[in-house]
Amino acid sequence: MKRHRKVPFLHVTVDLPKMDIFLQQIINGLVQGSIYALVALGYTMVYGIMGLINFAHGEVVMIGTLVTITVASLLIKAGVPLAVAGLAGLVAAVLACMALGWGLERVAYRPLRNAPRLTPLITAIGMSIVLQNVAMIVWGRNYMTFPPVLPKINFELAGAHFTAVQVMIVVVSGLTMSGLVLLVYRTKLGMAMRATAQNPQVASLMGVNSNRVISAAFVIGSALGALAGVMVGTYYEIAHYQMGFMLGLKAFTAAVLGGIGNLAGAMAGGILLGIIEALGAGYIGDLTGGFLGSHYQDIFAFIVLIVVLMFKPSGLFGEKTGDRA
Amino acid sequence: MQAKFTAIALSVAAALALGACGKKEEPKPVAAPAAPAPVAKPVIVVKLGHVAPMTGPQAHLGKDNEYGARLAVEELNARGLEIGGATAKFELLAEDDAADPKQGAIVAQKLVDAKVQGVIGHLNSGTTIPASKLYSDAGIPQISGSATNPKYTQQGFKTAFRVMANDVQQGKALGEFAAKQGVKTVAIVDDRTAYGQGLADEFKKAAAAAGIKVVATEYTNDKATDFKAILTKIKSTKPDLVFFGGMDAQGGPMNKQMKELGIKAKFLGGDGVCTPEFMKLGGEATEGNYCSLPGMPLEKLAKGPEFKDKFNKKFGTEIQLYAPYVYDAVMVVADSMKRADSVEPAKYLPEVGKTSYDGVTALIAFDEFGDLKGGAISIYQYKGGKLEYVETLGGGPVGAVKEAAAEVKDAAKAVASTATEAGKDAVKAGAEAVKDAAEATKAAVEKK
Numbered sequence: 001m002k003r004h005r006k007v008p009f010l011h012v013t014v015d016l017p018k019m020d021i022f023l024q025q026i027i028n029g030l031v032q033g034s035i036y037a038l039v040a041l042g043y044t045m046v047y048g049i050m051g052l053i054n055f056a057h058g059e060v061v062m063i064g065t066l067v068t069i070t071v072a073s074l075l076i077k078a079g080v081p082l083a084v085a086g087l088a089g090l091v092a093a094v095l096a097c098m099a100l101g102w103g104l105e106r107v108a109y110r111p112l113r114n115a116p117r118l119t120p121l122i123t124a125i126g127m128s129i130v131l132q133n134v135a136m137i138v139w140g141r142n143y144m145t146f147p148p149v150l151p152k153i154n155f156e157l158a159g160a161h162f163t164a165v166q167v168m169i170v171v172v173s174g175l176t177m178s179g180l181v182l183l184v185y186r187t188k189l190g191m192a193m194r195a196t197a198q199n200p201q202v203a204s205l206m207g208v209n210s211n212r213v214i215s216a217a218f219v220i221g222s223a224l225g226a227l228a229g230v231m232v233g234t235y236y237e238i239a240h241y242q243m244g245f246m247l248g249l250k251a252f253t254a255a256v257l258g259g260i261g262n263l264a265g266a267m268a269g270g271i272l273l274g275i276i277e278a279l280g281a282g283y284i285g286d287l288t289g290g291f292l293g294s295h296y297q298d299i300f301a302f303i304v305l306i307v308v309l310m311f312k313p314s315g316l317f318g319e320k321t322g323d324r325a
Numbered sequence: 326m327q328a329k330f331t332a333i334a335l336s337v338a339a340a341l342a343l344g345a346c347g348k349k350e351e352p353k354p355v356a357a358p359a360a361p362a363p364v365a366k367p368v369i370v371v372k373l374g375h376v377a378p379m380t381g382p383q384a385h386l387g388k389d390n391e392y393g394a395r396l397a398v399e400e401l402n403a404r405g406l407e408i409g410g411a412t413a414k415f416e417l418l419a420e421d422d423a424a425d426p427k428q429g430a431i432v433a434q435k436l437v438d439a440k441v442q443g444v445i446g447h448l449n450s451g452t453t454i455p456a457s458k459l460y461s462d463a464g465i466p467q468i469s470g471s472a473t474n475p476k477y478t479q480q481g482f483k484t485a486f487r488v489m490a491n492d493v494q495q496g497k498a499l500g501e502f503a504a505k506q507g508v509k510t511v512a513i514v515d516d517r518t519a520y521g522q523g524l525a526d527e528f529k530k531a532a533a534a535a536g537i538k539v540v541a542t543e544y545t546n547d548k549a550t551d552f553k554a555i556l557t558k559i560k561s562t563k564p565d566l567v568f569f570g571g572m573d574a575q576g577g578p579m580n581k582q583m584k585e586l587g588i589k590a591k592f593l594g595g596d597g598v599c600t601p602e603f604m605k606l607g608g609e610a611t612e613g614n615y616c617s618l619p620g621m622p623l624e625k626l627a628k629g630p631e632f633k634d635k636f637n638k639k640f641g642t643e644i645q646l647y648a649p650y651v652y653d654a655v656m657v658v659a660d661s662m663k664r665a666d667s668v669e670p671a672k673y674l675p676e677v678g679k680t681s682y683d684g685v686t687a688l689i690a691f692d693e694f695g696d697l698k699g700g701a702i703s704i705y706q707y708k709g710g711k712l713e714y715v716e717t718l719g720g721g722p723v724g725a726v727k728e729a730a731a732e733v734k735d736a737a738k739a740v741a742s743t744a745t746e747a748g749k750d751a752v753k754a755g756a757e758a759v760k761d762a763a764e765a766t767k768a769a770v771e772k773k
Contacts, residue, residue: 021561024586028553141384143574145605154585161587236550236578238606242381246548281554285543294555295517295544 020159025282026275031166031235033274034173038228039251040258040266041180042221048261049197049217051117052109055124058248059131060100060222064093064229065146065239066139072147086149086234093226101222102215110211128245135241143240146233169231176224177267184263189216197261257305259318268316276301369411371668372418373398373658374436374465375651376429376456377448379421382548382574385602385645387448390470391419392640393648394445397655406659409666415659422452424518424547433459441465442668443658445651450474450492451519457485466674468657470650473596473619474523478694486677488653488689490619490700492524495595498702498718499617500531503566503593506615512541512564512590514555514579516571521547524595525570532568540564545575552579556586564590572597577606584610591615600646604710611707615715618703620686622714623649632685653684 039061046054072089076082108123153164184190195203196213204210232247233239250273258269280300284292292299308316375394377387398415406413418441420432429452436444437459444460444467447453453472460467461482468486469477475491503511511532515525529539540562543555556579559567567583567590569576576598583592592614594603599616623629623644632652636644660682665673682689690698704715 018561021557024557024560025554028551028557032551032553136380136384141379141388143385143577143602143606145608154587156587161585163585237581237608238550238574238578240382240574242548243550278554278557281543282558285558293542293544294558295546297554 021282023158024160025278027160027162027166029275029278030271031162031169031274032278033254033271034170035228035232035235035247035270036251036254036273037267037270038173038176038224038231039247040255040270041177041263042225042228043252043255044258044260044263044266045180045217045221045224047255048263049193050109050214052120053124053252053260054104054109054218054221055121055248055252056104056108056127056131057221057225058244058246058251059128059135060097060104060225060244061229061232061247062239062241062244063100063131063135064097064226065233065243066135066144066229066241067096067226068093068230068233069144069146069239070139072149076147082147082149085147089149090227090230093230094223097222097226097229098219101218101225104222105215105218110214128248132241132245139241141241143238146237146239148237150234165234169235172227172231173267176227177263180220180224181263183220189213193217253301253305256315257308259312259315262315262317265315265317272304272316273301276304366407367411368414369408369668371408371413371415371443371662372439372441373415373655374418374420374439374441374444374446376420376422376432376436376444376446376452378424378452379419381423381425383424383448383572386572386600386647387421387424389645389648390446390448390651391417392636392642393470393651394419394655396636396639396648397652397659401655401659406663408662408668413659413662413668415655422447422449422456424449424452426451426455426519428452429456430459432456436460437463437465442662442670443468445470445654445658447472448647449518449520450477450523453477454480454519457482460484463670464674465670466658466661466677468654468677470652470654471596471647472520474519475527476519476523478696482695483678484674486657486691486695488650488657488684488686488697489596489647490702491696492520492527492595494700495617495619495702496524496527496529497531498704499528499568499593499595500535500537501718502615502617502704503528503532503568504535504537506566506591508537508566508591510538510540510562510564511566511568512543512559512562513539513568514543514545514552514559514570516545516547516549516575518547518571520597521570521572523570524597525568528568528570528595545571545579547572547575549575550578552582553586556582556588559590560586560588566591566593568592569594569598573600573603573606577603577608577611580607580610580614596646599705599712601643601712602645604707604712607707612709614707616705616707616712618705619697619700620650621701621703621717622705622712623685625714626685626687628685649685653682653686653689656684657682657689 042057046052068089071092072085075085075088104127108127109120112120112123150165155162184193192208192213195208196210200210254269254273255266257273258265277297281294281297284296285294375391377390378384379387394417398417401415418436418439420436422429422432429447433456444465446469447456448471450472453469454477457467457477461484466484468488470488472487473489473492473495475493478485478487513525513529515521532539541559543559545552545555569579576594580592594616596618599618604611623633632649633644636648657680661676661680662668662673665676667673678691680689680691692698701717703717705712706715
């Protein structure tokens with residue numbers, strides 16, 4: 001009965017829920033974008049140093065998720081507390097992916113270090129297919145559910161809902177990126193990385209062991225991939241041997257958007273892409289009067305990508321790198 | 326030098342010829358130990374193509390289909406079916422279409438080139454429809470156990486059959502069910518595949534006819550994992566129900582994300598989400614929601630539990646979804662070949678249309694389009710991690726009771742025994758007897 005009296009103010013009550021929907025879309029995009037960013041960091045690290053697009057990175061993420069599931073589920077079955085099992089799974093995934101990243105570089109990329117640029121790109125795609133099929137053989141075709149290692153806590157802010165996992169994803173991505181920036185700009189290894197990125201020959205003449213630097217880039221990138229895999233797993237609670245493909249593609253797009261080879265660019269590109277996607281899916285129908293549905297959400301992301309590349313060919317934060325771009 | 330080269334070429338040719346001979350002779354030793362009689366029966370190899378996604382997000386369902394087909398083929402071979410005076414040895418050529426229409430057409434051509442005598446599949450409507458043209462041009466009978474888009478059988482192809490109710494029937498039943506549940510407003514999501522879109526459109530029609538208002542129509546794709554953006558938009562329209570036309574790998578996470586966003590609406594979906602996998606992926610969020618499956622629940626069918634046991638024992642895994650339908654599809658092909666007494670596609674194709682086969686999933690008979698006659702739709706509810714049968718909507722004599730099905734089964738057995746004794750004509754008469762029996766049971770059920 002009380003509601004009827006509020007009729008004169010109906011326009012106000014209609015506007016308010018729209019605001020919380022907008023806020024919800026921003027949160028959706030931010031979380032999705034943080035995942036993209038974490039994966040994009042792996043692409044950008046390797047590209048920055050070697051000029052190679054490691055297309056198998058999405059598969060490293062996938063293997064990280066699957067290893068975590070296997071280890072954590074085993075431990076949970078053995079009666080280990082959830083949080084401990086989750087952490088152990090994370091550690092196992094990071095270690096496994098570091099080994100995988102190191103191995104990938106040794107097997108697929110190092111022998112081709114001086115080959116034409118297309119050759120390592122093709123081996124990268126090949127490794128991606130190999131890893132997918134190995135994962136299919138080891139873990140099977142069925143979807144796997146991620147054990148609930150984190151408690152389900154729901155928050156509500158001005159009508160928008162979010163969970164503890166989502167907060168964790170954004171925080172972890174932020175921390176990881178800051179840590180990585182510190183590593184690259186404040187440590188000796190970071191200095192060696194930057195030197196190798198500028199000119200590998202000169203850097204090795206100055207006493208930088210470029211093989212070790214490149215291995216380090218792969219190992220660190222893969223560790224980040226494992227971390228991203230665990231985030232994706234805890235967020236969606238499902239995993240599949242093909243989950244890395246689309247994720248890798250989107251993260252690669254994010255890295256290009258932000259300026260591939262640039263750490264801050266990968267982060268910004270990832271979050272931007274996530275938010276554009278969410279807003280695109282949420283509002284494209286209203287904006288075009290129902291002519292375009294939410295299945296055109298990717299159009300938004302790619303229009304933004306094309307426009308950015310038209311005016312800044314090396315991406316938002318990309319530096320001009322001359323011949324080595 | 327030249328002499329040497331010719332010698333090598335000759336020896337290679339000889340080796341090839343020998344190899345070819347070896348191949349031809351291969352089936353004989355298989356038959357020999359089985360029949361110590363003076364004249365060993367010749368063996369005729371029947372090649373059946375099977376297509377389903379073995380890779381990609383629906384690989385788990387594809388493997389399930391293949392298991393269903395394998396089980397049928399192995400049983401047929403163990404039974405030693407006699408067709409045209411020879412023992413039929415069924416071979417399954419399993420192909421992967423990755424649920425991709427382009428790939429579907431490519432493997433279809435591959436099967437046509439391999440001169441298969443019949444095709445079981447494909448799994449997805451999206452791949453089945455483009456492939457059906459190739460099979461039709463080559464005159465190869467095709468029976469799908471799971472392609473439910475109505476278009477598949479409406480293209481005028483004589484070779485296209487399905488052993489499952491189509492989406493017109495399913496969408497209608499789901500719409501009626503939603504109205505019965507007191508739903509006033511609905512948001513519809515589909516995955517833009519031929520199946521998802523088709524089912525969603527049929528549901529939309531039925532819902533509108535039942536006076537339900539469609540407040541939002543959103544789309545996703547069959548590889549997505551994140552639905553928060555479209556669900557947020559749906560949330561702003563406050564529907565009573567979210568209907569999803571798509572598969573379990575998307576539906577499960579969608580349920581979970583609905584709960585996380587605080588959407589209170591119920592969830593309803595078709596056969597694509599009516600799987601154990603869906604509940605595994607959706608977790609608690611699926612509790613109390615509904616889905617539909619063409620046909621009757623396995624445990625309510627006369628041969629259902631037996632099939633389930635066989636399947637679990639053989640493959641050590643649970644039935645995902647369509648395996649029993651695919652099993653029946655293979656059996657229908659074998660049954661038609663038996664009645665035509667030929668494995669030639671052109672000769673046994675007319676018999677497929679006249680099928681009256683008492684399968685695991687239903688008493689299978691086709692209408693003039695190749696659709697299953699009187700296909701029933703059952704509604705299930707997700708309860709405590711299990712699919713709980715709610716009710717069956719539509720359907721003819723198939724949707725009847727257990728005893729009636731048993732009667733038909735006995736009649737079929739009688740037919741089978743007459744068939745082996747008296748040959749072709751008796752089979753036709755027998756088929757009619759089954760029809761009569763089916764009608765008798767129908768009458769009996771109506772009386773009850």
